[in-house]
Amino acid sequence: MALFCVRTLGFPEISRDNRPCRLPLRKGLALLVYLAEAKGPVGRDVLATMLWPDSSEDVVRARLRRLMYRLQLVLGDDVLATDRSTVRWSSAVDLQLDSQLFELACDRGEFEQACRDYHGDFLDGFSPGDCPQFDEWAFFRREALRGRMIQALERVVHDRHAAGDYAAAAGYAGRLVQLDPLSEVYGRHLIRNLLLAGDRAAGERHFEALKQRLRDALDVAPETETLGLLNTAAAAPIDTPPPTRYAYGGIHLAFQTHGAGGIDILVLPGFVSHVERIWEEPRCRAFLSSLAVTGRLILFDRRGVGLSDRVGFNPSVDATARDIGTVLDAAGSRRVVLFGASEGGPACIRFAADHADRVAGLILFASLAKGNATPDYPHALQAEQYDVWVQQLIAVWGGPAGIETFAPSLARDPQARAWWASLLRAASSPGAIKGVLEALRDTDVRHLLGQISVPTLVLHRCGDRAVRVGAGRHLASHIAQARYVELDGADHWPFAGDQQAVLASIRQFIGGIAA
Structure with a gap:
């Protein structure tokens, strides 16, 4: 059974048995990604409308047939399963989708693994061109995965900080800042952990960078809590949830x-x-x-x-x-x-x-x-x-x-x-x-x-x-x-x-x- 890996976190890529598949067809790549995310059959009419929104029904069906034929030449005849009305990835292949692996890690509470699995935003920098329905679908999927990544990073930052591993916490906090550069909460996470890790120069550098971003983008000054970090970082607690305790009354x-x-x-x-x-x-x-x-x-x-x-x-x-x-x-x-x-x-x-x-x-x-x-x-x-x-x-x-x-x-x-x-x-x-x-x-x-x-x-x-x-x-x-x-x-x-x-x-x- 052939192993196909579909990379969607970052610019999309397809590989078969760990060898990259050269797909010069942007709409072909879009089709394969959409089918992988769907986890099942997708109607031909849905795919046709998504990829060729302004063409007639006869034209788009013919284009879809030609596209699938060209994909099979590159990937192999056993990759796509079709019938008169639907298309899907064949059950004869072993399909791995990085976005699903990322979500599974989040669901299991394996947040550090999830952070390792997230190599970039969903379909970052990719568009099939002139396909507004596909681009809209990709946008909402991108935002959903990005939100889960932010949550995973927050949990890891909190856990690493609580364990006293401030250098690691700062590394993950830096990724939070990359995802949301104007968030003072994330900026404080980064600066505080850098200071606690003993890297004051880096903490001061990131403080100045945050202050500059806030001024340039929002024309505001940092909050009082942010301004006080350089003086009180060693004593200032991170914004961690309070500890959970248990009361017993029969349960x-x-x-x-x-x-x-x-x-x-x-x-x-x-x-x-x-x-x-x-x-x-x-x-x-x-x-x-x-x-x-x-x-x-x-x-x-x-x-x-x-x-x-x-x-x-x-x-x-x-x-x-x-x-x-x-x-x-x-x-x-x-x-x-x-x-x-x-x-x-x-x-x-x-x-x-x-x-x-x-x-x-x-x-x-x-x-x-x-x-x-x-x-x-x-x-x-x-x-x-x-x-x-x-x-x-x-x-x-x-x-x-x-x-x-x-x-x-x-x-x-x-x-x-x-x-x-x-x-x-x-x-x-x-x-x-x-x-x-x-x-x-x-x-x-x-x-x-x-x-x-x-x-x-x-x-x-x-x-x-x-x-x-x-x-x-x-x-x-x-x-x-x-x-x-x-x-x-x-x-x-x-x-x-x-x-x-x-x-x-x-x-x-x-x-x-x-x-």
């Missing part, structure tokens, strides 16, 4: 604490979470870091998802509320502001109703009191509609499932899509998340709303596509003296869209409690 619950403010803020997100992966998304990291300035942040994964123990039953609201208490005990928290986002809200409501003495305040963001609609609660999906949605979500679980609903402003952002898909895969399997979602479907805490006696802030974006704004209005109208703030936008995630408006409302609310 192990993964949690983190971050910051040292005067009040504790426990964040319980929606149906899925991963306390380590959430820090990989820059907007989410910025949002959480801002909360940690307001108070000591406590994060945890509910039972059944993320880094917490899997359970053999559907976790109820009562069970999750008990888990809140377990985590607060482990974190040494006596009084806390609960931040319940989306499906995290009902468990926070349960805990606040049962333990008002431990709750300084309750924040409900894009949340709801009941998981499915009934005649007296029209603010959610009907149970049948909910089940259909769950099936649709599970069917595409390997990818950025539901991002168009959860964060429409980020739906076309390749890095956000790649991060969300990666978080979902790390947080749960399709079968396990089905049980979590079924439990949330059956949630109903309406009877508890009248028992809430702690200060409460209800935040909801008016165009939220995941939880209707009526659900937020219902919460506010049934909790005594709750403050309701309706925000602009359609994003369900608090860190997506205008996060500053969310943070401003939270700071004002917590400031009132502290006063």
Whole structure:
């Protein structure tokens, strides 16, 4: 069986049994790459339209036949398998695609291997010419792979820094700077690690280069943190996620604490979470870091998802509320502001109703009191509609499932899509998340709303596509003296869209409690 290696990371190349295949045909190379990425048969009409968009059907079909004939002369008759309507790489060849090897390394958490596999941007410098559909497809694929590479480099920089291998961390940080030269975060990673590795001259050189880039491209000066690096590098910590610990209350619950403010803020997100992966998304990291300035942040994964123990039953609201208490005990928290986002809200409501003495305040963001609609609660999906949605979500679980609903402003952002898909895969399997979602479907805490006696802030974006704004209005109208703030936008995630408006409302609310 012949071994074909398709290189797509960098300028594309094809080799057979480790010998380069000389392909002077740009559209032939484009066709082979597209078929390799497709992992299966592709319609002749799709290929014809992609490669010859302005020609008639008869012309493009004839050109496609001639192109495949010429490819077979170069590669061999056994390389392409065709029928009357489709074309694909033959199963008789052993096909290796570097972009897929890179993604597999990322999926397995082998981030240093992934960095070694990434030799350049997808199809860097290549275009078949006059093929806008192919170029558009290549652009989005390039951005998705580039986003995963940035994530892999971030993880390796963090890991190498934590291990005290500052020279290696600086090497990987240098690649981050190459991918995003205007990122001060990446520039600080590079400069800080160079200084800690003892190479002050290189650190100063890269500091001056960063300052020049920011001035030339953006007409701005470096941030205060960047300016202070040369004086405080030895003591300044890298922007690493806080360490993960475990609380035990019959099952192990993964949690983190971050910051040292005067009040504790426990964040319980929606149906899925991963306390380590959430820090990989820059907007989410910025949002959480801002909360940690307001108070000591406590994060945890509910039972059944993320880094917490899997359970053999559907976790109820009562069970999750008990888990809140377990985590607060482990974190040494006596009084806390609960931040319940989306499906995290009902468990926070349960805990606040049962333990008002431990709750300084309750924040409900894009949340709801009941998981499915009934005649007296029209603010959610009907149970049948909910089940259909769950099936649709599970069917595409390997990818950025539901991002168009959860964060429409980020739906076309390749890095956000790649991060969300990666978080979902790390947080749960399709079968396990089905049980979590079924439990949330059956949630109903309406009877508890009248028992809430702690200060409460209800935040909801008016165009939220995941939880209707009526659900937020219902919460506010049934909790005594709750403050309701309706925000602009359609994003369900608090860190997506205008996060500053969310943070401003939270700071004002917590400031009132502290006063």
